[in-house]
Amino acid sequence: MGKSGFIAIAGRPNAGKSTLLNRVLRAKVSIVTPKAQTTRERVLGILTDEARGQIVFVDTPGIHRARPGGINAYMIHEARQALEDVSAVWYLVDPGSRLEHEEAALNLLSAARAPVFVLLNKADLVCGPRPVTVEAQVADAARARGINVVGPRNISAARGTGVEDLLGETWALLPEGPAHYPDPEQLSDRPTRFFVAEKIREQLLLQLGEELPYSCAVEIAKFDEEAEPPRIEAVIHVERDSQKGMVVGQGGRKIKAIGSAARREVEEFLGQHVFLGLRVSVLKDWSRDAAALRRLGYELPKERGRR
Ligand SMILES: Nc1nc2c(ncn2[C@@H]2O[C@H](COP(=O)(O)OP(=O)(O)OP(=O)(O)O)[C@@H](O)[C@H]2O)c(=O)[nH]1
Ligand SMILES: [Mg+2]
Numbered sequence: 001m002g003k004s005g006f007i008a009i010a011g012r013p014n015a016g017k018s019t020l021l022n023r024v025l026r027a028k029v030s031i032v033t034p035k036a037q038t039t040r041e042r043v044l045g046i047l048t049d050e051a052r053g054q055i056v057f058v059d060t061p062g063i064h065r066a067r068p069g070g071i072n073a074y075m076i077h078e079a080r081q082a083l084e085d086v087s088a089v090w091y092l093v094d095p096g097s098r099l100e101h102e103e104a105a106l107n108l109l110s111a112a113r114a115p116v117f118v119l120l121n122k123a124d125l126v127c128g129p130r131p132v133t134v135e136a137q138v139a140d141a142a143r144a145r146g147i148n149v150v151g152p153r154n155i156s157a158a159r160g161t162g163v164e165d166l167l168g169e170t171w172a173l174l175p176e177g178p179a180h181y182p183d184p185e186q187l188s189d190r191p192t193r194f195f196v197a198e199k200i201r202e203q204l205l206l207q208l209g210e211e212l213p214y215s216c217a218v219e220i221a222k223f224d225e226e227a228e229p230p231r232i233e234a235v236i237h238v239e240r241d242s243q244k245g246m247v248v249g250q251g252g253r254k255i256k257a258i259g260s261a262a263r264r265e266v267e268e269f270l271g272q273h274v275f276l277g278l279r280v281s282v283l284k285d286w287s288r289d290a291a292a293l294r295r296l297g298y299e300l301p302k303e304r305g306r307r
Helices: 017-025 070-082 099-109 134-144 163-173 192-207 241-248 250-270 290-295
Strands: 003-011 043-049 053-059 088-093 116-120 149-154 217-224 231-238 275-282
Touching (some): 003 070, 003 099, 017 053, 017 088, 070 099, 070 290, 088 163, 099 134, 116 134, 134 149, 149 163, 192 217, 192 250, 241 250, 250 275
Parallel strands (some): 003 053, 003 088, 231 275
Antiparallel strands (some): 043 053
8 A cells, every 4th residue: 555645735825836736746737827816716636656655735725814705715714624634734935925924824724733844935036045034934933833844945836946855755754545536547626617617717817907807707607528629618707897898808809818828728638629618797796795606616614504
């Protein structure tokens, strides 16, 4: 029997968590953009190594302060849930961060019983000696809270520096156990339609102005796998009428560009051609509305059962 365990990848928004997940899996499982709060839900990444065993990584939304209710509270809930019952946590810190910015993350991590690797990511951006290092401060603060800290270690998720060593150290502390996902080809727990919606959201984040992507949610309305090529119809929900035109763009140019870029990503992911149709619709104030959030799958457990 090989080794087996869950590892949560946590940290503030934009620290490079999803980049690191994709790096260790050598596949684009989680979407990555330069914008903070890209990841909205937990995404599993399954690493099966014939010789060593299986690690199930849990990519999480960035930890930040969120008001109760609404999409941001859901994101924090997802991050918190991911920390339960894991064998270790990879806690990513951006070199530009400061100790006070890490408060919310440290608070959440205080509940983790497993070892927490403090990882300075984007080490490729650090040049020259630094008198005080945020990762050392964070590691000290975490120890002071009773967290079982490993590190700090320097890595670059984008370049891969330090990642093999980190993996080696992580395998070493995992217990023996059976693989949770027996199919060695399986990379994630999510259905294809989730990844399609995410590729569309990735393009919305990349191609729309600052705040607008945060008002967008993607729903797959139809996915006909029998059609040739497979036919996918997706709806981009915005919160207000005025946002609709901004997503569509002049003469439909914006939505066309978003659609063709997303289609290329989907085709690369699935390894086949697809038809991708996009339409924009208003789901009023969805990011703050419990019923709308539920419909979109952004549902807090305490709201379940109130259907
Ligand atoms: N230079 C450099 N950039 C990186 C590195 N890792 C990630 N990035 C960049 O940092 C940005 C954010 O990366 P993500 O992987 O989306 O970050 P995240 O922590 O998943 O962000 P959220 O999902 O918003 O919480 C992207 O532009 C990445 O290309 C790194 O090691 N070096
Ligand atoms: Mg992410």
